[in-house]
Amino acid sequence: xxxxxTTPDNESSSDTSxxxxxxxxxxxxxxxxxALQGIDLRVGAGExxxxxxxxxxxxxxxxxxxxxLHRQSEGQLLVDGEPATFDSPKDALNKGIxxxxxxxxxxSLMPVWRNFFLxxxxxRGTILKSLDIEAMRATTIGELRKIGIDLPDVDAPIGTLxxxxxxxxxxxxxxxxGARVLILDEPTAALGVKQSGMVLxxxxxxxxxxxxxxxxxxxxxxxxxxxxxxxxxxxGRQTLDRAYGDITLDDLTTEMAGGQDLATLTHxxxx
Ligand SMILES: Nc1ncnc2c1ncn2[C@@H]1O[C@H](COP(=O)(O)OP(=O)(O)O)[C@@H](O)[C@H]1O
Ligand SMILES: [Mg+2]
Numbered sequence: 001x002x003x004x005x006t007t008p009d010n011e012s013s014s015d016t017s018x019x020x021x022x023x024x025x026x027x028x029x030x031x032x033x034x035a036l037q038g039i040d041l042r043v044g045a046g047e048x049x050x051x052x053x054x055x056x057x058x059x060x061x062x063x064x065x066x067x068x069l070h071r072q073s074e075g076q077l078l079v080d081g082e083p084a085t086f087d088s089p090k091d092a093l094n095k096g097i098x099x100x101x102x103x104x105x106x107x108s109l110m111p112v113w114r115n116f117f118l119x120x121x122x123x124r125g126t127i128l129k130s131l132d133i134e135a136m137r138a139t140t141i142g143e144l145r146k147i148g149i150d151l152p153d154v155d156a157p158i159g160t161l162x163x164x165x166x167x168x169x170x171x172x173x174x175x176x177x178g179a180r181v182l183i184l185d186e187p188t189a190a191l192g193v194k195q196s197g198m199v200l201x202x203x204x205x206x207x208x209x210x211x212x213x214x215x216x217x218x219x220x221x222x223x224x225x226x227x228x229x230x231x232x233x234x235x236g237r238q239t240l241d242r243a244y245g246d247i248t249l250d251d252l253t254t255e256m257a258g259g260q261d262l263a264t265l266t267h268x269x270x271x
Contacts, residue, residue, distance in 0.1 A: 020079065020080065020097075023040060023072075028070060037237050043214055047228040050231065052233070068092035113155070116140040137154055143175075144172055230242050
């Protein structure tokens with residue numbers, strides 16, 4: 001008999017030691033442009049993995065690989081410890097990997113509940129299959145309340161909600177439709193302090209519920225508030241990989257700001 005401690009458990013996805021998603025030596029080139037190289041990343045259940053980096057660092061490329069939009073040029077993608085190949089975003093969704101993009105795909109003039117169920121409407125009856133509006137309204141109200149968002153009116157056009165509320169609705173939607181991994185692309189980038197707080201609180205709640213979260217951000221303060229792991233990308237390479245507790249906010253901020261580059265500049269400009 002082999003020891004359980006040394007036997008990889010590929011059967012059980014509830015085994016928290018097996019990451020929901022793992023990238024091993026992942027790289028991506030667009031023709032001659034190397035967008036990503038040698039990326040190792042683990043997304044565990046009940047953890048927030050933050051991916052930080054400046055513009056052009058490769059964050060979107062990394063998301064697209066995990067979301068099934070792009071195939072990596074090298075390295076391996078594993079889901080629940082098993083090698084996986086995604087041919088489309090649908091393949092990723094089927095594995096419970098949902099991506100909430102910064103430019104939310106919402107129809108501004110349609111009610112909140114309609115956006116919540118967009119493309120996955122509830123229907124009733126067997127022949128005419130009319131929309132089950134009451135069920136969709138009630139579910140939307142219930143799901144949002146569960147996460148502490150009390151919208152006065154789910155019939156309001158979603159365009160009238162604040163940016164933070166819209167992000168939260170999009171995340172709640174992904175969770176409701178069976179996601180286990182939430183990939184959030186700069187969810188706080190366009191938000192003020194209060195709205196960002198709402199989204200960060202929500203991310204923290206999702207993590208407590210056991211979701212795996214990948215938080216893409218260029219804000220080290222936001223990352224540090226909710227993150228368990230911090231991965232920094234710089235021109236396609238992973239220049240830092242630390243757990244919360246192994247790095248301070250100051251160090252993360254300095255690394256993020258370009259570390260040495262910034263120190264040199266400070267000296268140069270006499271500050
Ligand atoms: N479809 C593409 N074709 C060619 N080059 C691309 C494409 N997408 C991204 N790149 C390049 O790959 C690098 C990483 O881009 P990206 O992943 O968008 O970074 P980030 O999201 O961190 O700003 C950049 O140099 C960018 O110009
Ligand atoms: Mg990007």
